Amino acid sequence: MKGTAPAPTGTIEIDFERCKACELCVPACPKHCIEMGDRINRHGYVAALFARPLDCTGCAICAESCPDVCIRVWR
């Protein structure tokens, strides 16, 4: 959607099994990198998906806003 950044300066990993699909990380990401996915995990939640890794800046705002601490960030 917003392919402005020339190269990613960070990356995240979303724990698929631990995500509870609360969607709080989706509007939190300033670069709109996260979307809700279409796969259901073991607990029955449609987990969030790191959809646009090329835009990620590694700012960790998604991880700060995740209540279940299932996002890890590298830079």
Next chain:
Amino acid sequence: MKDKRRETFPRAVFSRPRSLLDVRSHYCPGCHHGIAHRILAETIDRFDVRGKTVGVAPVGCAVLMYDYIDVDFAEAPHGRAPAVATGVKRAHPDRFVFTYQGDGDLAAIGTSEIIHAANRGENITVLFINNTTYGMTGGQMAPTTMLGQKTATSPYGREFRNDGYPIKVAELLATIEGTAYSARVATSTPAQIRKAKEAVRKAFDMQIREVGFSLVEFLSTCPTNWGMKPLDAQKRVLGEISGYFPLGVYKERKQADFV
């Protein structure tokens, strides 16, 4: 693909705090208890007091928090966490003692305990999670329920003639002489989460410097019992609830009374 990315970005900038055990929590999706737990665990790590901390868990949704935070815990009867924490702190003054209570626990059943613990200036830290309802028991009306809010026990909305007004605990305890630190924070935006972390850090600092009683009130969400999606619940906190319960630091002592 993932490993390639990991090689490009070697520095981990965010991962689970050491004091937060690597287990899945029982909290509902979007519940802010998880954020409050993480802030607490990060602050315990920051002060490096994990080996000498005793937590007092309440009755409420956080009753199982000993499964999530890697410190010693005592379980208190409903509302009596400040009294139990007083005993723990007086028996072991070198330990770091905190209680973690909800609004049904602290503001309804434990009002007397919290006021007298604050009035005695007990050197403990209280984290107060205000989600304006009794979460664990199924969404009954709490003293902090907003006027007009529909709950299981106020099906037509809370009405002040019957039920009174929502209690503002942070302001109430700030008027008490023994309180060293009283603040209200929210965790609905990243900026608010950073401020909440700062407030918890100061509350910990008050206890470590032996200044006195410290309280941090969190405006939390309860999407399940409010009947809202997590994002709508966050918007409710940012609008309606922050309007009645203003965020801010209400009291901050510079030093203790005794020398």
